[in-house]
Amino acid sequence: MSFSFLDMIVLAVLCLFGIGIYALLTMRNLIRIIIALQLLVKSVILFVILAGNITGQMALAQSMAATVIVADTIVAVLGMTLAVQIKRKTNSLDTKDIASLRR
């Protein structure tokens, strides 16, 4: 199997995506979940740039990737703010402890 450069990028996208999803499923600490989200979005950005490379429309792909980076950074900032406030209020960052929907 001839491994071209683009094949390797596809491999990287898949691996990072898989790692991100695995961490989202199994980690219980909120900060780790934010780190996992960052990895997930990195794989998506890489894939968008790959798509731009293949189809030749690099400018469109780059502006989309910029949008994704802005959105994901905002999610990270607000997520960390919320995590800090949750820690102040309930003194725990475990997903089981903060699942406080009243039954």
Added chain:
Amino acid sequence: MWQFFVVLTACVCGLQAIQSKKLSHSALWLALTSGLVSLLIYLLGAPQIAVIELSVGAGVVTILLVFAINIVGDQQEAKKPLVPKAIAILVVFGIMILISSTLIPIKDHSISVPKTVSLSLSEMMWQDRFLDTLLQIILIFTCVLGTLILMEDRNKSKEREK
């Protein structure tokens, strides 16, 4: 050939980021992953996005994570995951297999997209997708305002109102 090692190192760093016991080490592994992904983006031919990804991913997010970890505390109590590991691995492999089976046709590079007039990135961002850029600016301001409001100490503001 050396690109393969970059890809491999990026995946290993990603794995370490979620696996290390201390949170601060996780943040550093994440920064390293960002740097390597940014190198890959540069190799694909998008230098502007590579710079943005490097400064944002390896800079801003890492610094914010370090601040948050400082406030929150560094411990990671190793508890049992809520979703059993077997199910998690099964689901992850299922999704990866399905996604790769949709991606395989791309490998033949047989996509024929009409080549539009190739614009530069700045033209694209500020004319063709102006609404996108405008909304991003509004979103950033909203985020700043939201963070300021969320970070208030509720007890102090209640005292001030009384």
Added chain:
Amino acid sequence: MKNAQSILILLVILFPWLGAIILVALRQAQEKIQHWLASAFSLLTALASWLLLFFNNTQIISIPLGGIFGKIEFVSDGLAILLVIIATSIGSLAILFSTSYMKGESQLSRYYSLILLFIGSMTGLVLSSNAFYLFVFWEMTAFCSYALISFYNDDPKAVRGGLKAFIITQLGGIGLLIGIMMIYTDIHTLSIPVILESASTLPTLTLQIAGFGFILAAAAKSAQVPLHTWLPDAMEAPTPISALIHAATMVNAGVYLLVRFYPAFETVQGWNLVIVIIACATSLLAAIMASVAFDLKRVLAYSTISQLGYMVYAIGVGGLFSSQFHLLSHAIFKALLFLSAGAIIHSLGTRDMRLMGGLSKKMPIIRNVFIIGSLSLSGIPFLSGFWSKESVLEHGLENGPLWAYAIMLITAGLTAYYTIRCVWMVFFGESRSHMQPHKISSMMKTTLTPLAFGSLTAWLLASPLSKFLQSSMPFHHFHTYSFWEPFISVLASPYTYLTMVVIIIAIYGFFRIKKMKGLIHDFRGIIGFAENGLGFDQFNKAFVTPTIWLAEGLRYTQTGILNWNILGTLLGLLFLISAVLLGGI
């Protein structure tokens, strides 16, 4: 693009939003600064809107937003400028009134920023010349209305009222969206002048679906039957909000929508008839409910619904100018009535009219302006309500079905009845409880004066208004009048005197009501039924209760654990991708 007109248009929309953002950022500032800032922003916006009077034309101001997103377009034609001036002027008067009504309340910055956000969205709605962005502004006003109704968010009645208003107006929003999408699939443009121009080339089915979708949207927003139940419950809002949103501006958005798109839909079979039927039913039912209500704000709310029925009826019979004239005079006198009701409620502390009475000597200025507003509402001659209502009725007699005219005539009588009942119960007679009113602040009196002046004199603007509207709306047919023509035609028509007779019968009937105890006993069943909102609320409850029961039952599946939620999302994704792949293969 950078000329005075475009700058004024953008100022009228963006300046209140800037004020809203600044008030959010300054939410810890002192109360006086917040009052002052909100008043300054709203007054400057009102000034900008009055300056737009000089730019009444059909020129389209457009802001390009890139390839596929189209352009945001604004047009400041006659209809838009009328509603912009009403919205910003009454908005600034309501904010000035709030500086003394809301003294000492908590979370003032939230209140003022929501009002300013609302004023900006309302002006954007009427100035917009692109149907999709009209929808965007429509939804923004619906959100601001919901947030302001439930402003006292620890009162469960207010929260329920806000949610009810939001859900019902969203139903209308669906109608609007469907109409816009149907039109877009045929002519691939969303620009309103183009739609109006090429409306005759659209296929009939598109026009029918779009027309009735727009009627649904207008009925929900302007509280027409059967979507009217949210407006009385929205009276839990602070009174300046009721005056601004639910009397003078937002509820006019439905009427505006119908007038704006009238040339496109007037040839659709049955469109005019459905509008007339809905309007007549609304006016009559709302007037009946107002005659038996005991809460001061509810009477005014039902009165608003009834008068909106008049405006929609005028559209249905083709009297576009009459409907806009009635809109102008209604906005002024209804805001006057609501704000003075607010002054009464603020100083007495109760909304129940059965506990009021004998306030005539204790609150002379409020009594005077309230009576001016009520006379205008009932259609007593020579105030602006008389001229506008008679203009509507005259047009209806000429062009509409006779049974509709008869219903509207009876409603005019009922209007006079419930108005004089309201005035009597609040101001005259013996004081029914021992509540002592405290003094009205001078700011409240100052804001009521321009509105009273407007009620007395707005009718003089009839002829200039008609020319103003016709000069910049090429697709619509507004009747234009010379200066004295509308008044002479009203006075010369014998049917005007028929209306006067009906009103006099109603007023006489109120004073003789005690002698008619026997008659009232027979009507007791209907009166009881009317007090419960004529059964519409039972109807709503029948839908809402099973939904809530189902939602409570399903709540046990929501655990709130993040990892399980992600697992659910991923399993769903797995299912979807495999469905796509297997379907493809």
